[in-house]
Amino acid sequence: DSGVTQTPKHLITATGQRVTLRCSPRSGDLSVYWYQQSLDQGLQFLIHYYNGEERAKGNILERFSAQQFPDLHSELNLSSLELGDSALYFCASSVEQGYNSPLHFGNGTRLTVT
């Protein structure tokens, strides 16, 4: 158990809809990262928050947004969903910024868009 909690585990929705994925980091971790893993692909970096502030953006679509709240949990909002958004979405946390502090991943949310 990594200590990172992601909800829901599975989500099935229709094209054009909007969903929210939730992540609770490990206790004491200030950094939260979101990654997307499509079929047979590596994990693609989406966005990083540190202590409530956005620190870095990767290949995140304009239809996607995220935030980190004062209690350090984070939400990833996906809107106007398309079939191609079907993927595993992982949240990870670490104590510090940067990668000398290894990331601890949650078990992911599997999103299926029909």
Place this chain on the structure above:
Amino acid sequence: DQQVKQNSPSLSVQEGRISILNCDYTNSMFDYFLWYKKYPAEGPTFLISISSIKDKNEDGRFTVFLNKSAKHLSLHIVPSQPGDSAVYFCAASIFGNEKLTFGTGTRLTIIP
């Protein structure tokens, strides 16, 4: 543009033998490399890392080798155990940059 490549989608190794997983990268700015292990229905778990100032890092049965001139790293698992059966991801980063770039993974199967 796949900057981190794991060219072997799968690998089968007999229990007790050495498993060698390979990873190539194209961006010479990468200076920190990590290996993650992933079981089905779980998130990736950090395994071992290496900084570009080193060419080897060892942790128990796991050793990572870095060849900067060849832009190549490898993970050695000795001896391989059934519990090592998983997908292994190689990842790389640039100091000061928050983005961690992952390879597509290699599925390792240990044969009892």
